[in-house]
Amino acid sequence: MIKVVRGFYAIAEAVRLSRPNVIAAYPITPQTEIVENLAEMYANGELGDAEYVTAESEFGAASMILGASAAGARAFTATSSQGLLLMTEVLYNAAGMRLPIVLVVANRAVSAPLSIWNDIQDSISIRDAGIIQLYVESNQEAHDMIPLAFKVAENKDVLLPFMICVDGFKLTHAYEPVDLLDQETVDKFLPPYNPVVKLDVNNPVAMGCYAPPPYYMEFRAAMEFAMDRARDVMLKEFEEWYKLTKRNWGGHVVADYCEDAEIVVVTMGSIVSLIRGVINQMRKDGMKVGLLKIRTYRPFPSDEVRDALKNADKVIVIDRALSIGAEPPLSADVKSAVLGNDLEFHSVIAGLGGRDVPRELVEKIIRDVAEGRAKPGKRFEGLNEFEEVIP
Amino acid sequence: MADILKEVRFHGRGGQGAVTAADLLAIAGFKDGYHTLSFPMFGAEKRGTPVVSYFRISDEPIVIRDEVKRPDYVVVMDPSLIDVVDVLSGLKEDGMLIANYPTGSEDLKKKLNTEKKVYTINATKMATELLGRPITNTAMVGALVGATNLVSMESVESAIIEFFESKEIAEKNVELVRKAYEYMKEVCGW
Numbered sequence: 352m353i354k355v356v357r358g359f360y361a362i363a364e365a366v367r368l369s370r371p372n373v374i375a376a377y378p379i380t381p382q383t384e385i386v387e388n389l390a391e392m393y394a395n396g397e398l399g400d401a402e403y404v405t406a407e408s409e410f411g412a413a414s415m416i417l418g419a420s421a422a423g424a425r426a427f428t429a430t431s432s433q434g435l436l437l438m439t440e441v442l443y444n445a446a447g448m449r450l451p452i453v454l455v456v457a458n459r460a461v462s463a464p465l466s467i468w469n470d471i472q473d474s475i476s477i478r479d480a481g482i483i484q485l486y487v488e489s490n491q492e493a494h495d496m497i498p499l500a501f502k503v504a505e506n507k508d509v510l511l512p513f514m515i516c517v518d519g520f521k522l523t524h525a526y527e528p529v530d531l532l533d534q535e536t537v538d539k540f541l542p543p544y545n546p547v548v549k550l551d552v553n554n555p556v557a558m559g560c561y562a563p564p565p566y567y568m569e570f571r572a573a574m575e576f577a578m579d580r581a582r583d584v585m586l587k588e589f590e591e592w593y594k595l596t597k598r599n600w601g602g603h604v605v606a607d608y609c610e611d612a613e614i615v616v617v618t619m620g621s622i623v624s625l626i627r628g629v630i631n632q633m634r635k636d637g638m639k640v641g642l643l644k645i646r647t648y649r650p651f652p653s654d655e656v657r658d659a660l661k662n663a664d665k666v667i668v669i670d671r672a673l674s675i676g677a678e679p680p681l682s683a684d685v686k687s688a689v690l691g692n693d694l695e696f697h698s699v700i701a702g703l704g705g706r707d708v709p710r711e712l713v714e715k716i717i718r719d720v721a722e723g724r725a726k727p728g729k730r731f732e733g734l735n736e737f738e739e740v741i742p
Numbered sequence: 743m744a745d746i747l748k749e750v751r752f753h754g755r756g757g758q759g760a761v762t763a764a765d766l767l768a769i770a771g772f773k774d775g776y777h778t779l780s781f782p783m784f785g786a787e788k789r790g791t792p793v794v795s796y797f798r799i800s801d802e803p804i805v806i807r808d809e810v811k812r813p814d815y816v817v818v819m820d821p822s823l824i825d826v827v828d829v830l831s832g833l834k835e836d837g838m839l840i841a842n843y844p845t846g847s848e849d850l851k852k853k854l855n856t857e858k859k860v861y862t863i864n865a866t867k868m869a870t871e872l873l874g875r876p877i878t879n880t881a882m883v884g885a886l887v888g889a890t891n892l893v894s895m896e897s898v899e900s901a902i903i904e905f906f907e908s909k910e911i912a913e914k915n916v917e918l919v920r921k922a923y924e925y926m927k928e929v930c931g932w
Contacts, residue, residue, distance in 0.1 A: 355769045355778065489805075521807045526765045526780040528772050624805030709808045 353530045358490040358523040361531065362429070362455055363388035365497035367398060368537040369453075372424035372544075375404040375415035379434040380467045381519035382457035386429055409434040413441035420450040421558050423549035425501060427452070431519055432459035435473045439480070445512050446481030446574065448559040451504030451544075452512045453497065457519040458620070460704040468705020469519045471620060475672040475680050481574045482512040483581055484649040486619040490529050492600055493517045498532070498541045499588050505544050508580045516648075518621040520705070532596070540595055578650045585647060603652035605644040606659040608634060612641025614720055615660055617685050618669040619645040622708060626669070629713045640717060645681065653688040660685075665695040665720055671702045678729065695720075698729040706733050748892060749810040750797040752882075753829055754819035757789040759879030762905070763817070764795040766883050769901035770893040771799045779804040792827050799892065817886050818842060819865070819878045830856055840885050840926070842866055842878050847929075861889050861929055863922060872918045873911075884919035888926025895923055 356364075362385050366374070374393070376386035393403035402419075406412035409430050416426035430438060435456055445452055456474045460466040474484060483503065487493045493515060500513040517523060548556055562570055586602055593599045607627060609615055616626055623644045633640045643659045645652070660666060666689070670679035678686065682698035697720055702708040712733050719725035750767070754760030764780035771778040776799050783794035796810045812832045818841035823829060833839060837858060842865035843850045851860045865881035880902060887898055899916050906912035 353772075355765075355772045520781075524781055525807065526768050527778065527804070621807055625808060628805055707809050709811060710806070 352533070353528050355526060355528050356490075356531070357384070357526050358493065358517065359384035359457075360388050361490045361494040361529045362497065362517065362523075363392065364531055365494045365537075366427050366455075367392050368532055368534055369427075369498045369501050369541055370399055370425065370537075370543070371401050371427045373402045373404070373416060373419035373426045374398075374428065375406050375412040375419070375426070376428050376430070377406045377409045377412045377434060379409070379431045381459060381469075381523045382429045382431040382434070382455070384523070385455060385457065389427075409437040410441060413438035413445070416452050416454075417441055417445045417448070417450060420445065420452045421448065421550050423544070423546040423551075425505075425544040426450075427454065429455040429457065431457045432461050432467075432473045436461060436476065439477050442477060442482060442512065443480045444559055447570065449510040449574075449577070450512060451501070451510055453500045453504055453515070454512065455493075455497075455515050455517055457523045458516055459519040466704040467519075469521055470671040470703045470705070471516060471518075472672040472703075474514060474516045478649055478680065480512075481578065482514050482649065483509075483578070483585075483647070484514050484516060485647055486516045486645065487522070488621055488623045488644065490517075490522055490525060490527060491598070493522065494529055494532065495592065495596065495598060495600065498537050499592055501544070502541050503581060503585050503588055506581075506584045507547055509577055509584050510547070511574065511577055511581065516620065521621045530598075536595060540591065582647075582650050582652070601644075601646065602655065603645075603647035603650075604655045604659060605646065606641065606655075607644075608639075608641040609643060609659045610641075610662060611639060612663055613639040614665045614667065614717065615641040615643050615663040616667045616669065616717065617643040617645065617656070617660075617681070618671075619648060619681065620671065622669065622671065622702065625708065625710060626713055629710055629717065633714075633717065638717075638721060640721070648681075648684075651684050651688070653684075656685055656688040657692075660689050660692065660694070663694065665697065667697040667699055667716060667720055669699045669701055669716070671700075673700060673703070682729070695727050697725060697727055699732050700729070701732045708733060747798065747800040747802075747804075748814045749812070750815045750817060750886070750892070751810050751813040751832075752795045752797070752817045752819065753823050753827055754793050754795070754879070755789075755823065756791050756793050757877075758793075758819050759877055760793050760795045760819055763819070763879040763883050764797040766880070766898065766901045766905060767797045767799070767886075767893060769904065770897035771797075773897035773900060774893050776800060776893075777803050779807075781807070783809065792823055813837060815840065815886060815890060815892070817882050819882050821866070824850070824853065830854060830858065833858060838889060840882070840889050842882060842885075861885070861926060863925055863929070865922060868922060868925075869918060872921070873914055880915040880919045881922040884922030885926040887919075888923040888932075889930050891932075895920070898923075
């Protein structure tokens with residue numbers, strides 16, 4: 352049923368339909384309303400036999416869902432920015448313990464300076480934890496990916512946490528029509544969680560235990576292998592989802608006009624839509640421009656990226672996060688995927704801390720590259736002139 | 743009627759319902775069969791501080807989520823904002839400013855020193871009379887629709903009934919929105 356709803360409601364409703372057993376969370380802007388909606392559903396008795404816990408911090412919230420998941424529960428949390436950073440120690444553990452928790456990150460810049468606005472530095476910062484990361488373009492995609500996240504994470508061949516990254520404010524606070532799923536559809540897609548191993552007093556196991564040098568490395572390599580297997584599991588579930596709902600979100604990447612494009616713009620998140628609009632217009636004007644939307648960021652779809660960029664002469668990667676002192680994160684991953692190709696490579700950083708990226712800026716970025724005005728390499732766009740001062 | 747894409751910017755003060763105003767239009771426009779999107783200017787706004795919200799309506803799915811820089815219509819919900827916010831910023835040449843302003847459109851036009859279309863309504867008075875509180879969002883939605891026919895009044899009224907949980911408050915707001923609509927229709931000479 353299509354309804355005009357706020358993004359955070361679309362997310363909360365999909366979580367409810369996924370029949371979670373435990374939700375633990377701590378409020379932080381712009382995520383708060385996701386769990387506020389879930390708390391309201393819980394108070395109204397709409398969450399089945401789920402437990403909802405308001406934790407004393409994000410560290411507590413992450414610890415609770417780690418424990419719940421280890422005990423065999425389907426567990427969910429949501430957070431943003433500093434909240435995610437505070438969860439990080441626990442989330443590395445959850446991944447190492449192979450717990451299929453699902454979390455939504457309402458993407459927000461990190462401190463300092465304090466900013467509640469959107470970029471994706473928060474989730475990017477824990478890209479190496481062993482957590483699947485998927486970046487969505489719209490609230491419909493966010494809504495649809497939640498049952499899918501549980502199904503992929505809980506797959507025996509995967510068993511890793513799954514993070515859905517949703518641009519804070521731009522998506523979470525947008526009020527727009529979303530085709531909301533019904534229980535029957537979600538139940539058809541997502542079976543109850545059946546853990547391979549869990550904490551059980553009658554059949555005791557130890558999880559996340561001590562691994563001296565003869566054992567540790569194999570545990571970590573196993574995570575890498577599981578993340579690799581997640582590629583195919585995800586593709587299969589994307590396909591299943593399409594068959595069930597008739598909504599096709601594509602695979603790990605979505606390539607528009609890449610076959611014959613001379614310039615391809617690569618990016619992820621809600622900014623993709625705006626760029627697609629610009630590129631559609633440029634195509635009509637006869638410019639050979641293409642778009643590569645990255646959906647799955649971990650595992651990184653290197654093969655798909657290499658394939659999509661095989662005919663391009665110039666690549667523009669737009670990052671909304673930094674790896675200070677190195678190539679920006681998405682840019683570095685794209686570069687490693689196309690190693691050996693003869694490409695003019697532009698690493699553009701834009702939209703940090705909620706800095707608006709208007710159509711005109713996107714047009715300028717592309718035209719500067721098309722007309723040879725921009726020097727290849729790393730640069731900021733939409734940056735004001737400023738004098739460096741230590742605050 | 744609505745064109746391919748119309749963009750509206752609302753100026754209010756925190757607590758006056760600028761976000762709700764844009765949301766009501768999003769529901770109403772969707773009921774009329776359009777694609778709609780409303781969103782607040784994001785920040786940690788507090789009651790009483792100047793706030794902004796946006797609304798887009800289109801025949802096609804709306805995929806652009808950047809701030810509205812070149813609005814077709816600007817709605818000002820509180821007269822005191824005229825002195826502190828550049829309400830005309832980016833307004834299209836053939837655009838329209840619809841303001842809650844007690845001393846009339848000629849007066850406001852002079853104050854803003856503009857040749858653009860400016861229409862005013864004393865929404866504070868209207869809202870205080872009907873709701874007992876100076877909450878002007880529904881009145882200004884009525885005024886906007888009266889001046890522009892951006893969405894149908896039927897859909898606005900049913901959006902209000904859906905939106906407000908209390909039947910009494912909903913009915914009072916429907917009355918208010920209709921009054922503001924009729925008033926603005928007459929001002930604009932439809």
